[in-house]
Amino acid sequence: MRIKELKMTNQFLTIAHSGTHEFEIKKSKFIANVKRVNNEAEAKLFIEEISATHKKANHNCFAYLIGENDNIQRESDNGEPSGTAGVPILEVLKNNQLHDTIIVVTRYFGGIKLGAGGLIRAYSNSASQVIESVGIVEKLLQTQVVLTVVYSLNDKLQYYLKENGFQISKVDYGSEVKITTAALTSELENFKTNITNLLAGKVNIKTKDERYFEVPYHK
Template sequence: MTEPYLTIAKNTTYEQTIKKSRFICSIARVSSEEEAQQFIASIQAVNKKATHNCFAYMIGDNDQIQRESDNGEPSGTAGIPILESLKLAKIHNVVAVVTRYFGGIKLGAGGLIRAYSNTTTEAIHQAGLIQRIKQAILKITVTYALHDPLLYYLKENNLEVAGEEYGVNVETSIYVNETDLKNVKEKLINRFNNQLQITEGDQRFNEIPY
């Protein structure tokens, strides 16, 4: 992906009252459509007496799966505004359910669109955002004589040590952003005159506040 992979930092619930109607947005991270449907069902179960439980979700690195529902509200006044709020925040693998308890005053189509959109946006702000960066583990094998210089180099270049194993030589594992892999490898090889061995290990997602 060309853009940062963003998602919410935590699951949260945000509530506001608009012209006596209660709007409650429950937002959560999910990794599959099945998880999204389970979350929607759980919110519906908790809010059985609500007038509406409208929702939208986007799943996949490129938002391949997108669904939305007005759940009885006039067509296009709830599900799409919720979905558009998720898109505007550029977040991925997220489901949002906006529950409405009708307060007796009709809002009109424009009022409903604003209410569902704004409630979702405020929930996103409350949840906070994190950036997920794909990293690989590089395993660097060096002699004991080069171990301290290697650790010094890693510290100077802000490369996080994941762990170490001691045997005939020392194997130091570090986390490296996938986009930096080639550059980091080349610099290590040049700095230590090709006197180290580098192998690529597992991958992980590192989450940092955005």
């Protein structure tokens, strides 16, 4: 079952950080490496690096998804029977809805054949386990907002922001109070309306830059 659908333009999932996970099955060693990539050139370079590190391995299979709508999808069995390595890795990425992510699974053959079904399970499990080991984050597109109020409304506004999970990044005390926070871009208009209603219109709202914030994600 896939996790909840996310719109890439406002929020999306990716790995928390790069990592490696290793396990053995029937004397074959599987080493999975995962990394964030911004473009296909980075993905190809990562494959080259892993292949050079494990140049004595029997196989360095991979899959990656890149682009706002996963425009670039690639997978390779790298000598394993067709459909037994690259596709299972790719399916793990898709099922976890990870974006801009590559996984390379290296196999050192142990002398015991696993069969097509065994290979599919091994590569799928290897990809799943490396993702679990590094964790998943949700990247949220937020817009920075500067709220300006008179001093008598400062406590009320800050209390509302903190109680509703909005992080206050800066407070400037001058002739009035300027509070810098951020709201989900997709919810920006609702945020502005709620703040305006809360303070009976006695607030100046200015929007600034958009950027992605990362928060831990749990299925």
